[in-house]
Amino acid sequence: MTGYSEELLNSCRSVTTATLTTVMFKMGVVNTWIRGAFPLSGDSQRVAGPAFTLRFIPAREDLATPASWGSPKSTRMAVETMPEGCIAVVGADGCTDAGIFGDILCQRMRCRHVQALVTDGVVRDLEGIEETQLDVWANGAASPAAVASLTFANWQEPIGCGGVAIFPDDLIVADSDGAVVVPQVMVSEVIEAAVEMEVQEQWILEQIKNGAELPGLYPMNDKNRRRFEEERRRGSSPKNPG
Template sequence: MTALDKSIIDALSGVTTATLTTILLKKGLRNVWIRGAFPLTSDQKRVVGRAFTVRFVPAREDLATPASWASPKSSRGAIEQMPEGCIAVIDAMGVKDAGVWGDILCARMAKRGVTALVTDGVMRDLTGVLGTGLPVWSSGAAAPPSVAGLTFVDWQQPVACGGVAVFPDDLIVADLDGAVVIPAALVEEIVGEAVEQERFEGWIMSEVNAGAVLPGLYPPNEENKAKYQAHKEAAKAE
């Protein structure tokens, strides 16, 4: 997995997923928001990291058994391959009656320095999961284990999580609005535009708070574009 430059993490930590979806839409990418993945806590901070993908398929009785957990090719094996700083993206096909991951697995991920877990499935052992401190985005919770509804397949393959294609090394940004995928090849291009868009919208908000009307401001007409440019120049001079 390609290491992610700290400057990119720092930059995107200040950019909302809402802004990112707008920037990606302008690039022609409409399907980047992972459906069904929401933070387990209402005060969860934004996270940024490379995707480490994990794939499940529907349960098959000869393969989806408790004994399969001891296999080298298992969820346990996948965790030991996760590098520090990655975000585990688990394709659970949206299954909601089998907990894809539990507290012990999350505790091990936290110990390895994994940044977060994102899944279109659900978690089990929810109290314990929350206790690990690992940031998690999921569709909720269910008591049954993964093998009740899912068969583990492999890691670091392309997956379809929440209806979105996610490839290993894609960038994941997740906040209170959910999780967004930035294709690895577009990261450098997206970062600068996203930071500028976030700065611009911050200025718009300040204008709105000062009593400005929206027509001509959002989106801006030529007068307000010039006003924003003057604001930027003044900020640079300080």
């Protein structure tokens, strides 16, 4: 696993992907939300960890064969190199008519303490995958094996997934809104800003619950920002800014 500390990862798990996309937008990084990657389980918890990348390309008949499953360059071998705590991110070019992983590979990933699987493609053996309790963000399920439409190319190299560029060890955060990539060089800056934004928005939400109007509050004008900072210093509960 990369040098991400457990403290930093816990901070990541405390902020939503919606907040992260907003923070990165303000920093000029817009294309961060992985299209087509949705939680397959309604009770998936927010996850955060370094990306372990896998890349599929369109099928070519001499390569996409059942024999390829035993190749040294196969999804099976890739799974065996996944470090504990990583999030497997699989670029499948948005293919939705062949499942990139099934229950056996997902069970092995679970045994290796991989946190989650994120893909712009689909999985197969959905009932079995649910039994593994591996958290999966995908574009659905399909019965055919990956070789019906895809060729596995490699792992731990830059990929495109859901229209987003992802490099090995970029930070992935996924929750009920989908999955987001935070470029590795920006992680500390983004997470610090995201944690602060969540504190501010929680205060704003409490003001709204207490009857405050939106203008001047969201976003905060100078008056409300001073109130926020003062109440934060005092540790007092939010009050309606009458």
